[in-house]
Amino acid sequence: MMRFLSWLYLAAAYLFIFLPVGVLVVFSFQDGRLPVPPLQGVSLRWYEKVLSDGDLMAALVNSLIVALISSAVALALGFLAAHALARVKLPGSVLMRVVIIAPMTVSTLIIGLGLLTFFNQIGLRPSLLATGIGHVVINLPLCFAITYAAMGDHQKNAERAARDLGASEAQVLWLVSAPMLAPALAAAFFLSVTFSWDEFIIAFLLTRFDVTLPVEIWSMLRSGLSPATNAIGSLVFLVSIGVVVLAEIFILRRRA
């Protein structure tokens, strides 16, 4: 009886979890003007429409650029800070850890609003650059935490050995620490890219003319339900799953 109930619960949970995504994908093929039942026929015209939509594709490229660059910056800053804190005892290192982790516990809305008021005062206009700066703020703690957690004695010993053999600090970082931490660095970078790629509120507050994909999708929503939104949503989903599967194969497998 318990066994049966368990499987029933599992099935119900999966139904709940997949229901909206399933509906999204099915009605992206709708051969009609509204993405609601009944399904009037199967057509790819909405995919054609979004793929030939210049604004949407420009937003997609913008998102990709912002995600890749801001994640690279966040990873570099987070990795260097983690390396320093793991290696030397500095006065106030607990406080510094708190400061670096702090943005994780603050709503992105508040981070975005703070940046908006600050940028207004120093005269930096809303732009992709401003958005990227904000994304570094939210991803830096993540990159720091992941790389910091991955550093162990084993690695410290290897670094010390390299230093004894005359390596400079830059050589230690580049030739010893980074390769040893490669799986953690890759995981941190990958997570940062997905968070930045999907981030809405900071991008919404800090962009104006050139926008990122979530902001562009948001403005599509304001004109009501449309299978075009389903189509772009399904495409994003497909690409994300592809990336996840690749990451699973290349990053996680290697660690296991």
Added chain:
Amino acid sequence: MSLAARERRQGWGLIAPALLWLLAFFLIPFAVMLALSFAHMEERTVVHGFDPGNYVRIFTDWTMFKALVNSVEITLIVTVVSVVLAYPLAAIIAFRVPRRWQRLALLLAVLPFWTSYVVRSYSWLLVLGQNGVLNKALLGLGLISAPLEIAATRTATVIGFVHFFVMLLTLTIYANLIQLSPNYARAAQDLGAGRFQTFRHVILPLTLPGVVTGAFLTFVLCIGDYITPQILGGNNELTLPQLIMLQMGRGGNFPLASALSVVLMLVVTLAYAVSARWLRLDRV
């Protein structure tokens, strides 16, 4: 220069970029916002000063205070419901699903995580809307005679949130359950505990820190979210983030928006204080 001094100097050099970045783009902006929350608007310009008027207004103007109450209520409901739904799911995956399928089961359980965040709320609209899949199905089965009005209500907001956080919590709770040695449960059963007693007195207390950490994360992410209530809840019943965006957009009232944000942060701090005893933020 001694070796220790050189090491320390190098350490500072390595940590400085991260600290400066957060100083310039996190701490200073926050301080600017805090200062701005004590300013007020005259006509359409900001007058700086030390005026607690915005805070007084938030706690005395009913439309403002109601948004705060709505946010806290919705967040508490979402947190409790998500934990209650996610725990059994995580437990079933950890204890019933054969080991070699667990990774796949978990991956499937969080797959929709990877749809775009804005699109996820939108797709619930397709399910819950007046002509949506749910209404069409229930009408077709003859279970209801008129479409249910779920979209643009609190229920829709809660469903959208719960969907997202069940996925998140299933992950964190599963990670906790799988770490437990089966010996604890075996020992309890040897000592005569029933299934329920074993769960209540052994498994649950051992996983409590993980559950509370997940719940805290849910609370923080939920109360600060603008998209889900805006798309699914509509404008009938505003939450705090919706009110903040409204003040900034239409009103251009940055001081009031800043004060509302500070209040939002205070609520999160309060939640942290309540759950701090069990929190393990380093173990997320």
